[in-house]
Amino acid sequence: KNQVEQSPQSLIILEGKNCTLQCNYTVSPFSNLRWYKQDTGRGPVSLTIMTFSENTKSNGRYTATLDADTKQSSLHITASQLSDSASYICVVSPPMTTDSWGKLQFGAGTQVVVTP
Amino acid sequence: DAEITQSPRHKITETGRQVTLACHQTWNHNNMFWYRQDLGHGLRLIHYSYGVHDTNKGEVSDGYSVSRSNTEDLPLTLESAASSQTSVYFCASSRDRNGEQYFGPGTRLTVT
Numbered sequence: 225k226n227q228v229e230q231s232p233q234s235l236i237i238l239e240g241k242n243c244t245l246q247c248n249y250t251v252s253p254f255s256n257l258r259w260y261k262q263d264t265g266r267g268p269v270s271l272t273i274m275t276f277s278e279n280t281k282s283n284g285r286y287t288a289t290l291d292a293d294t295k296q297s298s299l300h301i302t303a304s305q306l307s308d309s310a311s312y313i314c315v316v317s318p319p320m321t322t323d324s325w326g327k328l329q330f331g332a333g334t335q336v337v338v339t340p
Numbered sequence: 341d342a343e344i345t346q347s348p349r350h351k352i353t354e355t356g357r358q359v360t361l362a363c364h365q366t367w368n369h370n371n372m373f374w375y376r377q378d379l380g381h382g383l384r385l386i387h388y389s390y391g392v393h394d395t396n397k398g399e400v401s402d403g404y405s406v407s408r409s410n411t412e413d414l415p416l417t418l419e420s421a422a423s424s425q426t427s428v429y430f431c432a433s434s435r436d437r438n439g440e441q442y443f444g445p446g447t448r449l450t451v452t
Contacts, residue, residue: 228382255438267430267443268383313382317438327398328441330375330382 227251228331230314236337237304245334247297247314258315259288259299262333268313271299304338311335342367346431346444353451359418361447363431371434372414373441374398374406376427383430389414390437421451 227250237243249257256275260268272281272288274297281288285302301308311333318327344365353359363372370391375383385398387406395406403425405417418425428448432441 258440265446267432267445269443270440273440320438327385327388328383330384332380332382 227329228314228316230312230331230334232334233332234335234337236339239304239306239338239340241304243301243304243336245299245301245312245314245336247299247331249295249297249314249316249329249331251316251318251329252292252295253319255317255319257288257290257297258317258328259286259297260313260315262311262313264310271312301336304336306338306340309336309338344431344433344442344444346429346447349445349447351447351449353421353449355421355423355451357421359421359449361416361418361429361431361449363414363416363444364412365431365433365442365444366412367433367435367442368411369433369435369442370411371437371439371441372408373432373434374404374414374416375430375432376400376425377430377446378427386416386429387414418449421449423451425449426451 229248231246258273259271262268274281274290287300290297313333314331316329347362373388374386377383384400389408430446431444434441
């Protein structure tokens with residue numbers, strides 16, 4: 225079973241609107257939680273990285289939040305643009321104290337389509 | 341500018357053939373990784389290396405091998421290609437073992 229689950233699988237939003245993507249994980253504790261953006265036909269690119277002790281991190285119009293108690297993270301996109309159309313992937317990094325250190329756990333991604 | 345490249349970008353091969361996918365990075369990163377990405381799945385780790393002559397198996401390593409003879413390159417070899425290995429393959433590198441990973445553009449492999 226995947227240790228990182230994302231919802232929704234896909235969503236369509238109008239240009240200029242906001243949206244929020246969800247990530248539930250079971251990897252605990254973890255070293256950091258990352259959000260990546262993957263454009264069609266390209267490799268993933270990092271948007272935000274949060275450590276276990278952080279609960280919010282912003283990168284321009286992208287804001288990630290983390291609730292370690294409920295093991296949930298969200299990515300909020302503000303005032304969406306056509307260029308935001310992509311897959312957004314939640315990634316959890318296991319802690320240094322385990323054999324899994326450095327082996328990232330990837331969610332399946334949420335496909336976002338921004339329409340004019 | 342430093343970068344990570346993969347070649348070929350697209351490859352079609354027949355079942356049973358040996359195939360090698362190239363990955364080259366110019367960041368001088370010690371850590372390199374190979375993933376496969378399939379519809380409905382997250383990226384899955386195939387093999388990884390933490391330095392020259394170091395290689396390790398990931399969660400889906402069966403049927404694949406890697407070798408690390410220098411810092412810049414980590415080629416991925418499919419010993420005998422199978423249709424189940426049709427996928428998009430991504431190479432990544434990182435400076436720190438748990439640091440940010442930088443991904444290549446991917447190689448789309450089709451095994452017929």
